Amino acid sequence: MAIAARSRTGFYRQEVNRTVWEVPERYRDLKQVGTGAYGTVCSAWDRRSGTQVAIKKLHRPFQSKLFAKRAYRELRLLKHMKHENVIGLLDVFTAEILLDQLRDFYLVMPFMGTDLGKLMKMERLSEDRVQFLVYQMLKGLKYIHSAGIIHRDLKPGNLAINPDCELKVKHFETKIYGLDFFFSNWPNFYITSLLQILDFGLARQAVSEMTGYVVTRWYRAPEVILNWMHYTQTVDIWSAGCIMAEMLLGKPLFKGNDHLDQLREIMKITGTPTPDFVVKLQSQDARNYIRSLSKVPKKDLHFVFSKASSNAVCVLEKMLLLDPECRVSASEALELPFFSEFRDVEEETEALPYDQTLDNADLPLDQWKRHTFTEILTFRPPRDSRETSL
Template identity: 60%
Template sequence: METRAHFTREEINSTVWEVPEKYTHLKQIGTGAYGSVCSALNEKNKEKVAIKKLHRPFQSEIFAKRAYRELRLLKHMKHENVIGLIDVFTPALSLDDFQDFYLVMPYMFTDLSKVRGQLSEDKVQFLVYQMLCGLRYIHKAGIIHRDLKPGNLAVNQDCELKILDFGLARSTDAEMTGYVVTRWYRAPEVILNWMHYTQTVDIWSVGCIMAEMINGKTLFKGKDYMDQLTQIMKVTGVPGPEFIQKLDTPEARNYVKGLPRYPRKDFSMLFPRASAHGVDLLEKMLVLDGDERPTAELALEHPYFDNLRDPDDFPEPLPYDDSHDNDTLSLDEWKRLCFREVKSFVPFPRRDSKRKNTLTMSP
């Protein structure tokens, strides 16, 4: 951790950035409700990075808790298909003047929401494989992402993919809430607001994204929640009584019972450009009942990935310790926890990908 003397200060789009002097050429590349992101060059190793500055992380207990959770999750992730931390720093020398911290991550070329049109089967295969490798790791750590969508999947020019944005990810055992995933990629059990869904909500999202890459258009483009559910049922077919019994509320059960009797569509007709194995994988992921969908680990055993599968892609994570996720702490306590996490950061030696890949990506 460098001292304040080795920091430079500049204003970028009305936001003050104080960063170690080794980071130069800052340029804003994104902004949102919770922070801004700049690309930068690390002069020591000439590596291009993305630096995220959280927007006033200690303005309230809720913001501070969210900042703490994001920092902890990013520190935990050590897989080449999941975004992780290269560095974390604060210009503050002590807890008393600790107001901001910055997260340094690998710079990525673009994200899948900016990649337009149909993709070739080998690209789809490689990208979906990487999504599932990343999800396998996340899920084995005990985390559900819950917000998988094209905009949260960063890709480099060589088609290497990283899962982004754990702002809304919660540990598997935490209480579930219904308003998380961007609607078009949201699993039906989330729309129906079950309280106890599982990691297979992320598998549904992968199915939606895979379908979009194959056909070049969004699979389920609902205008609202109920329209979204209707669009889904028109493809999956209306469920039988076993599924309906699993629904938590009488309202959800009555709504599904009242739907027209849509039959399940023929996926080979729906995805004429996909191979037989690709169609089969989509059929398994886009199943209405989350209990019937494969886990990420099981999906990776599918023949669709026979030419890609490599044991090195499946490292075992440590379980994520979410002991503070449900705590109600004071602002000062959250601040102290964040400061401790920033100060205790140790860089993880990142593995260069050994995957043989000749694919290229252009938005």
């Protein structure tokens, strides 16, 4: 191992909240905007593109095999996704020039000012705006799902809105603090909006086994709450339905205090499961528990959402189904009449195949580090910055 690390030419050091950041000269005016369990995010001015960006520094990505695998997977997925409704990677860098000196690396993404959760606290959204925003979310989900990826943590805080009134889905494992947001003269004033989905640290391939505790409870699909069955992309459709419902109601639809309370809140709307659904459950304990519950009839969503249009309620009826096999897919949802005003089929593209071979491998720490270093060195910026940047 080398005794001391040499910084690359063209990099400089800056202390941000008692942490040293070592970044290329092109990125200036670093300011911390959020921090979480897995990383810290700073806003910065990119002198080359003339735009504000977000730079994420992962917390000790090579401290263990688990952290190294997570960091590798997040980097690979960010590199792979290229769609206007999925957050893109603008740059990735490390100040280290040798593999054995690699300790940190940084991810550069578009900067977002606020998120949907904060917006909903400030004001009630009109149905026109709900149409517009949910359409963006579904386009992003269609793209991600086509690559075999499940997001697993969709929630209002992961629907980020940039200062130019564009909506994006993100997750920096942080809370982003930023600019106020407003719509002017809606719907007479057209606003270009991008919904970009991130949180590839938690995302998994559909074929992988997953545990449910990481997902925010209020937006969690019922099959995830009790680990009833093998998950599919429709867990994200349930979350999308919960988000849409909250946008229409002005408050969360299912606000459980714990796992079982969350399930009870869900069944007040969906009704208790049918025998056909119960027999699909993998766990005998889950089957016994469901059979022990008092029978509750399904509620009419037109009554629950009495102020919403029938087209809006139709979307929710197809998303918020207890049986995941019966839920609409993102692609199918986009075809519903509720979205016809904004629909552009040419923008509803699918992803190139994603090679998940290494993502499911069990490798020693030094090999994860080597693979990550290779991914950093082989990164090429997007040719058309409009794919990923603001």
